[in-house]
Amino acid sequence: MKKHLLITGGAGFIGANFISHLLESNKYKITNIDSLSYASNYENIRHFENSPGYRFIKCDISNVEDLKNVFDLEYDALINFAAESHVDRSIKDATPFIKTNIIGTFNLLQAVLAGKVKKLIQISTDEVYGSLHPTDLPFTENTPLAPNNPYSASKASADLLVRSYFKTHKLPLIITRCSNNYGPLQNTEKFIPKIITNAMNNIDIPLYGDGLNIRDWIYVKDHCRAIQLVLEKGIPGEIYNIGGSEEKTNWEVILMILKKLGKDKKLIQRVKDRKGHDRKYAMDSTKIATELGWKPIFSFSEGIQKTIEWYKQKEHE
Numbered sequence: 585m586k587k588h589l590l591i592t593g594g595a596g597f598i599g600a601n602f603i604s605h606l607l608e609s610n611k612y613k614i615t616n617i618d619s620l621s622y623a624s625n626y627e628n629i630r631h632f633e634n635s636p637g638y639r640f641i642k643c644d645i646s647n648v649e650d651l652k653n654v655f656d657l658e659y660d661a662l663i664n665f666a667a668e669s670h671v672d673r674s675i676k677d678a679t680p681f682i683k684t685n686i687i688g689t690f691n692l693l694q695a696v697l698a699g700k701v702k703k704l705i706q707i708s709t710d711e712v713y714g715s716l717h718p719t720d721l722p723f724t725e726n727t728p729l730a731p732n733n734p735y736s737a738s739k740a741s742a743d744l745l746v747r748s749y750f751k752t753h754k755l756p757l758i759i760t761r762c763s764n765n766y767g768p769l770q771n772t773e774k775f776i777p778k779i780i781t782n783a784m785n786n787i788d789i790p791l792y793g794d795g796l797n798i799r800d801w802i803y804v805k806d807h808c809r810a811i812q813l814v815l816e817k818g819i820p821g822e823i824y825n826i827g828g829s830e831e832k833t834n835w836e837v838i839l840m841i842l843k844k845l846g847k848d849k850k851l852i853q854r855v856k857d858r859k860g861h862d863r864k865y866a867m868d869s870t871k872i873a874t875e876l877g878w879k880p881i882f883s884f885s886e887g888i889q890k891t892i893e894w895y896k897q898k899e900h901e
């Protein structure tokens with residue numbers, strides 16, 4: 585019998601890519617729950633409904649009444665993507681971040697504790713480690729948590745709750761922490777989709793501060809492959825860092841996209857820096873590489889090309 589997965593936030597960027605990745609393998613039954621917040625795009629995933637063994641339930645993970653409808657069944661595993669995920673929004677108002685990222689995760693842990701789920705994978709982020717200096721070595725799983733903005737603090741809080749439920753209740757819980765993703769289906773408020781869509785439409789591209797902030801970019805499909813490996817082979821109680829090993833300054837990213845689109849650098853407009861803007865993130869993925877045999881397949885140049893093609897096609901639909 586196919587294992588039944590509960591996926592939260594599957595109408596968002598990474599969750600939708602993950603479901604699409606799993607549906608190709610035809611190995612799992614999938615229940616996708618999402619509150620359909622502004623960040624989701626149901627039209628992009630409506631076609632999942634044609635896949636046998638797939639169902640969608642509109643549900644807010646911070647609402648225990650909503651969750652009762654979902655936990656009328658038991659699941660083999662839960663993969664928690666649902667989150668408020670935009671740092672700038674968390675600086676303006678952190679309230680939804682506390683609700684979804686902390687209380688929502690707590691509600692899901694309670695369901696695991698009640699025996700409704702056999703395994704939980706918490707999808708976390710490199711941002712929980714805080715910021716590196718430009719010459720520092722990448723984050724490992726042993727780097728202390730030092731979040732610097734309300735988004736990363738809410739994700740770190742969720743990670744600590746997961747850790748505590750593992751230590752206290754010995755539940756089968758695993759945390760993955762990934763670097764910055766890009767690829768199809770991402771909301772255009774995020775850095776790379778904004779550059780691509782603005783450039784395509786000859787709209788100015790905002791660049792925070794001096795543009796020298798560094799991120800370790802990973803193509804979303806490589807992240808999805810890593811999560812599937814963790815789901816199938818990961819060890820409870822462990823944390824797995826996942827990075828693309830493609831460290832780039834924001835300048836470099838913008839220049840590469842403009843070049844691929846044949847657009848002028850004059851579109852770049854320097855704007856006031858983000859408050860508390862972390863200088864650098866970089867991930868050491870040695871653990872998942874050596875223990876689970878994962879490594880990224882897509883180079884940044886290939887992944888960006890595919891991403892540009894996807895946004896171009898969307899513009900013409």
Ligand code: NAD
Nearest residue numbers: 593595596597598619621623624644645666667709764765
């Ligand atoms: P996203 O904002 O595109 O999608 C989040 C989804 O969660 C949306 O569909 C939204 O409707 C849903 N959601 C929000 N609040 C909810 C609630 N209360 N109940 C149910 N659903 C709710 O985010 P994403 O970029 O796909 O990120 C997914 C996860 O991966 C997040 O946990 C994020 O912290 C983590 N992550 C993201 C990145 C990245 O670069 N995007 C990197 C590392 C980790």
